[in-house]
Amino acid sequence: MRFRFSIRQRIALIFTLLVLLLLVTGAIALLFTQSAETTVDDIQNGSNDINQANNLRVSWLSMASTIDRLLLTRQSSLIDTNLAANRSDFEARLANIQAETLGTSSSTQEENTQLTQSIGGLGTELLSYVDEVIARVRASEWTRAQSIRHTDLASVERRFLADVDELGSNVSTDVTEAIQQSTDTQNQFRTFVIAIAVFGVLIALIVSVITTLSVTRPLANLIATTREIQAGDFSKRANVSGRDELSNLAQSFNSMTEQLQRSFSSLEERVQARTRELEAVFAVNTQVGTILEVDRLLQDVTDMIKERFDLYHAHIFLYDPKAEALILTAGAGHVGRQMVTEGRVISINNLRSIVARASRTRAGVVVNNVAETVDFLPHPLLPNTRSELAVPLVARGRLLGVLDVQSDEFEHFSPETLSLMEILATQVAIALNNATLYEVAERTSRRERTIGNITQKIQAAVSIDEILQSTIRELGKALRVPHTAIELRLPENISLSEDGEAYGMAERENV
């Protein structure tokens, strides 16, 4: 049984139930008392009525016995003494019984009224026969008197006594019924009281057990859940059943746990992501430091960034200060290479380019929804770009280019990612700078070694021809050209040693 009532309603319900039970018991007790009172009245009235009927009967019988004695002993003096007393007593009782309504229930009252009327009539008839007997006795007609006594008077007497008996039995039946009814009511009352007591105890037991369970069970459940969550299992939830205060508590608890779980897991995710990013930065840095060739460096950087940061795309533009343009130099993966081959160039003044903006402002630019910004320059090979991040590659205060990364998710780049990318960009810029410097230095040293060689060869020559021959041969080797020639003119100021380099440069340019 699942409770839909709140705990407060439940308690109120129990109290209402108990009060109702008390009221019912009280009402029954009141009914019982009333019925007992009525029964006592009925019994009193009934015994009074029985007395009246008996008295009338006794009164008549004593009169009849006086008459019989009179007829037997033939003492006519009895007429004026005993018989007169009997007669007045009988008349009084007859009047009494007629004056009163006997019986309790209306039906028996009606019947009894008829009976008392009949008794009254028969009583009068009896008295008239008694008078006749007396008259015969006074006339000394003893035999006639006997005859009347034994025939007419006996007949009326029989009916009279039958009616009186019936009246008595009616009344006593009433009394018996009243007593029976009272006993029945008493038994019923007892049964009801016992039933109500049992019922009340049962209800109280059941309701208290149910109520207690309905409170303690969810509480125990809640406590168990709390312990589990305390132990670190955020996935646990308390059972929510019903609509009471405890279920509200469980609901709040669950939503609280959910929030806790969500923030906890997002924190974890963020830490993991950050760690991963830092690892990526570290890996890229390590890689970047070892590569001295610019093209390979940039290619590797873009590939690694794309792979390590799990991005949609990454590419690097290099800045050409003369053209004031950004030239796509390296791009991750196949798409990046294809785009490089296409020779993508973005003017630094292009207002629709995030890359251009980053280079102009020399600060990182994050666009977490490319559809909502005017800066975005879409590319057909990158149709899924949703977020874009561009950071300038700046070394020694000089803009070298721009690192541009793209994601196919909205809201992908956080400020943390931006700062990481800026760190990465700084490293890349430094590496780029270093690589460029190294390349320049190596080229310079190689040229100087070649010049030194040529100079040695020239110094070792003994004739002008040999000098020229060596010069041409060595220059051709150094410059890796198939054909080398020296043209000698005779202008006004000849200074070969001074302009030799200039010639060489001119030669090479001619090739």
Next chain:
Amino acid sequence: MPEFLRPKFSKLGSLVLILLLLLLAITGCNDDDKDDDSSDSNNATPQTFTVGLLLSDLSNPFFVSVQEGAQSAATRLGITLVVEDAKNDVATQITQVQNLIAQPVNALLINPVDGDGIVPAIQAANAAGIPVFTIDRSASGGDVVAHIASDNVAGGSMAAEYLATNINSAGNVVELQGIEGTSAAQDRGSGFNDKIATYADIDVIVQQTANFSREEGQAVFAQILADNPDIVGVFAHNDEMILGAIDAAKEAGRAADIKFVGFDGTEGAIEAIDAGDLLATIAQQPAEMGRIGVETADKVLKGETVESYIPVDLAVISR
């Protein structure tokens, strides 16, 4: 809304139901009483019955008294009483019974002229489903619901005892019997003889029928007086015969020596007692017989059961 309200209502509903049941159980007992009362009053529906009263002989004052008593009871109970006089003829009485069956009547009170002869008529009434009661004299067959009569055996016994006391329990006694075959004659005779046999010194010297008739009683007893010089007491099965016997004794001049005891308590007998001629008579209550007959028929018609023999009290009327 309704989904979570539903269980709430059902719970409240069950609570209300329990309380209602309790209240119903409490008030239940009162309803029972009312039912009992109504069923009682239903039984008392008034009905009018017609009852036939067939008397053997209305020239006999005894049966006139029976008729009067029956009529007064019938008037009191609201019963229509049809009275027929058979004038001591069995054939007439059988015809009268058949007529009343055809009329029809609800019950028949028959005072048979002849206990044997009336049997076919009673059987006819039985076949018609009409209850039959016999008054004063019984029938020897047929299905009779109740027989209403004086306790003639006891009456005979009373007569024997009273006579024996007044003749000092010794001497010769004569019994004048009623019509042979009538229950009255048989019962009174047996009651008298059984009792008188207990007195060793009393001899019943003559037992002869005088057919309940005063003239026959006179003639029969005159002959007995002539045959028997020493008679101290006479018991006759009815007052008519004893009055005839008194007449005979007076004629023979022996009335003072003989004690006479009659049966019935008729006017003539009472006058004879007052005159000092008759010692005593056993008073029957013919009017009471008529009354009780009608009352008994009424009870049976209303579905009550009655005893098959209803005795009517007797009393010794003496000087």
